[in-house]
Amino acid sequence: MNNFNYYTPTKVVFGKNTVDQVGELVKKFGGTKVLIHYGGQSAVKSGLIDRVAASLDAFGIPHVELGGVVPNPHLEKVYEGLELCKSQGVDFLLPVGGGSVIDSAKAIAYGLAEPEYDVWELYEHTRVPKASIPLGAVLTIAAAGSEMSDSSVITNEKTGQKRGCNSDLCRAKFAIMDPELTVTLPDYQSMSGCVDIMMHTMERYFTQGEVPDITDAIAEGLLKTVMKHAKILHNDPTNYNSRAEVMWASSISHNGLTGCGHQGSDWASHRLEHELGGMFDVTHGAGLAAVWPSWARYVYKDCLDRFVKFAVDVMGVNPGDDKEQIALKGISAIEDFFREIDMPINMKELGIEPTEDQIKELALGCEAAVGGQVGSAKVLKRADMEAIYRMALPTV
Amino acid sequence: MNNFNYYTPTKVVFGKNTVDQVGELVKKFGGTKVLIHYGGQSAVKSGLIDRVAASLDAFGIPHVELGGVVPNPHLEKVYEGLELCKSQGVDFLLPVGGGSVIDSAKAIAYGLAEPEYDVWELYEHTRVPKASIPLGAVLTIAAAGSEMSDSSVITNEKTGQKRGCNSDLCRAKFAIMDPELTVTLPDYQSMSGCVDIMMHTMERYFTQGEVPDITDAIAEGLLKTVMKHAKILHNDPTNYNSRAEVMWASSISHNGLTGCGHQGSDWASHRLEHELGGMFDVTHGAGLAAVWPSWARYVYKDCLDRFVKFAVDVMGVNPGDDKEQIALKGISAIEDFFREIDMPINMKELGIEPTEDQIKELALGCEAAVGGQVGSAKVLKRADMEAIYRMALPTV
Numbered sequence: 001m002n003n004f005n006y007y008t009p010t011k012v013v014f015g016k017n018t019v020d021q022v023g024e025l026v027k028k029f030g031g032t033k034v035l036i037h038y039g040g041q042s043a044v045k046s047g048l049i050d051r052v053a054a055s056l057d058a059f060g061i062p063h064v065e066l067g068g069v070v071p072n073p074h075l076e077k078v079y080e081g082l083e084l085c086k087s088q089g090v091d092f093l094l095p096v097g098g099g100s101v102i103d104s105a106k107a108i109a110y111g112l113a114e115p116e117y118d119v120w121e122l123y124e125h126t127r128v129p130k131a132s133i134p135l136g137a138v139l140t141i142a143a144a145g146s147e148m149s150d151s152s153v154i155t156n157e158k159t160g161q162k163r164g165c166n167s168d169l170c171r172a173k174f175a176i177m178d179p180e181l182t183v184t185l186p187d188y189q190s191m192s193g194c195v196d197i198m199m200h201t202m203e204r205y206f207t208q209g210e211v212p213d214i215t216d217a218i219a220e221g222l223l224k225t226v227m228k229h230a231k232i233l234h235n236d237p238t239n240y241n242s243r244a245e246v247m248w249a250s251s252i253s254h255n256g257l258t259g260c261g262h263q264g265s266d267w268a269s270h271r272l273e274h275e276l277g278g279m280f281d282v283t284h285g286a287g288l289a290a291v292w293p294s295w296a297r298y299v300y301k302d303c304l305d306r307f308v309k310f311a312v313d314v315m316g317v318n319p320g321d322d323k324e325q326i327a328l329k330g331i332s333a334i335e336d337f338f339r340e341i342d343m344p345i346n347m348k349e350l351g352i353e354p355t356e357d358q359i360k361e362l363a364l365g366c367e368a369a370v371g372g373q374v375g376s377a378k379v380l381k382r383a384d385m386e387a388i389y390r391m392a393l394p395t396v
Numbered sequence: 397m398n399n400f401n402y403y404t405p406t407k408v409v410f411g412k413n414t415v416d417q418v419g420e421l422v423k424k425f426g427g428t429k430v431l432i433h434y435g436g437q438s439a440v441k442s443g444l445i446d447r448v449a450a451s452l453d454a455f456g457i458p459h460v461e462l463g464g465v466v467p468n469p470h471l472e473k474v475y476e477g478l479e480l481c482k483s484q485g486v487d488f489l490l491p492v493g494g495g496s497v498i499d500s501a502k503a504i505a506y507g508l509a510e511p512e513y514d515v516w517e518l519y520e521h522t523r524v525p526k527a528s529i530p531l532g533a534v535l536t537i538a539a540a541g542s543e544m545s546d547s548s549v550i551t552n553e554k555t556g557q558k559r560g561c562n563s564d565l566c567r568a569k570f571a572i573m574d575p576e577l578t579v580t581l582p583d584y585q586s587m588s589g590c591v592d593i594m595m596h597t598m599e600r601y602f603t604q605g606e607v608p609d610i611t612d613a614i615a616e617g618l619l620k621t622v623m624k625h626a627k628i629l630h631n632d633p634t635n636y637n638s639r640a641e642v643m644w645a646s647s648i649s650h651n652g653l654t655g656c657g658h659q660g661s662d663w664a665s666h667r668l669e670h671e672l673g674g675m676f677d678v679t680h681g682a683g684l685a686a687v688w689p690s691w692a693r694y695v696y697k698d699c700l701d702r703f704v705k706f707a708v709d710v711m712g713v714n715p716g717d718d719k720e721q722i723a724l725k726g727i728s729a730i731e732d733f734f735r736e737i738d739m740p741i742n743m744k745e746l747g748i749e750p751t752e753d754q755i756k757e758l759a760l761g762c763e764a765a766v767g768g769q770v771g772s773a774k775v776l777k778r779a780d781m782e783a784i785y786r787m788a789l790p791t792v
Binding site (some may be wrong): 003005007091210212218220241248250260 | 399401403404405407408438575614616620621636648657
């Protein structure tokens, strides 16, 4: 087993009506002036923002609001939030939403803690964060896992760059996770979320070297759980139990647990998708579904035993003598699952058809974002990235 | 899924030579004067205490030492530690050992934070802790899970009472987990540790009501992992990988993860064993092995579906029509496993034969400790406790 660190200080408060504990939790973690940060108007119209505000009011905690965070959250909104927080003396960030809103809040939290710098430098990796303002999250979309992760991804809408910053400094003090808040989510968003959750574990699963039995057991159990409940939710979106299973999986999948003691995560599919997100503004999980099968077929021979294990232990492929055939059956099985929940399995089904020039640009951007190469199952350079994008664009 | 809280703020630093990071970690978490707390002389003779001291010295952190913590740690040692820490101005506890040493440090940490009270009141449950001094742990025995848990168990050696106190306040700031520190542990201690680890998950597994799929997947994966590697270690105690699997399982098994979203844990076997520990000073994990089969046979009909699931999904019993037979086969399979690793399956094999009067006294103590009744699989009262103790004492 490889050495590892595991640090998940976020206090999870999970279940029905837990949102009403938000005032108490902000107070417990020392917030005295709060920014309620959110996305679209649905959070307002549903009464959720009022409910959050009322809980803060009950504990005498003043607050300001900033909505309008979009999927693939924009740097411009981060700057807007920073100005507002500075002028209002905000000392605690309270994102109410999914990964985009939480990631935007994390960027604001970084920026507030080191106001002398441009926060975008953290995402360009020309500077490392040294501080962050505390934040707590009210989760409304099960997908990104940002509520327990050390990750934040922001898109510079002027340059089309989608970039991430990872640091324990931005881990949420608390996460309120009420599955009932997710039941009105459109099916496409819900299923994209399920794919994203699975991918956070799969990026860790496909790695060179040994993986601890206990890490594999957790990872495989999580993947099977999410697939089971994604299928249920695809037909019965108000099923509370399945919403809950998927929501808790979203956190576990990206808080580090499913990668403990392995040799290193892959993250190539995420990087390839990030470029699509930056250029075409696609939904993240759907983008991952569109990229992963091509990535898998491109790399599986270099990580064959893991693809075989995945096929047999996760996808239920019968073990046999020909490892390559088993691996390919596992990849096909995931495609079948994606189809069953109406997720795309290539870029065309995702609704984009990048030109050859755009594919070159995507690969160039990906190469720049990762500093030349990415991957653990197989190390990818620019030519590999181009090849995978091309594979993900079927000609017929 | 039931509502739940999940809070595991402990920073885990896992792997070879991580013990040398202890000075840096104590500094990071604000310690300025440290008590190195430990058990027997082996920690000194092996050079471990010197190694810990050297790391503290390197960061200019002064320290005092207190060894002599025994299994089923004594209240008297807690009082001794409290006096020492008060006189020396200690503000950070550093247990170097297993659950007994960590639990003793937790009790000292409570006592230091509220010096106006007798710390034993927390264990008698006549008072709830309101504060604790910070602590970090260097783990040398994989068993109790105290390095990430909210639990501390102390024995009042004058009254023979073994009592627990649970609070998030005592969760360790960090846990250094180097599996190499456990390779010299005697087999009986190692195997007792494996039983204890399994029981922390099994106490949560046998519950009334629904259990989330994801919680079951993690629990079942953990149990199978520990059984596999316990058998390896029983024959090859220096196997690093198996030591690592078991050590990481020890933390996950008792940090709350394997009970998320269920209706409530059982803990009857632990309570029954605690009385044995208080009266006969048995090794905790071996005591659990001696009690569990009788507990299981006494309660399984009241929690039949869970016992069937355990038998099939954990112990590999073939599913069939007769649920009771499947459940009993699962219990027999655990006994076979205990035998295979030379653990007792009843009190006689544990080396104790309480008289009928002692059994009554044990049940009386258990009843008092739990406030009348205990259990989720089946609620046990005093007569049930007596019956289980009697079952655990075979007449032939």
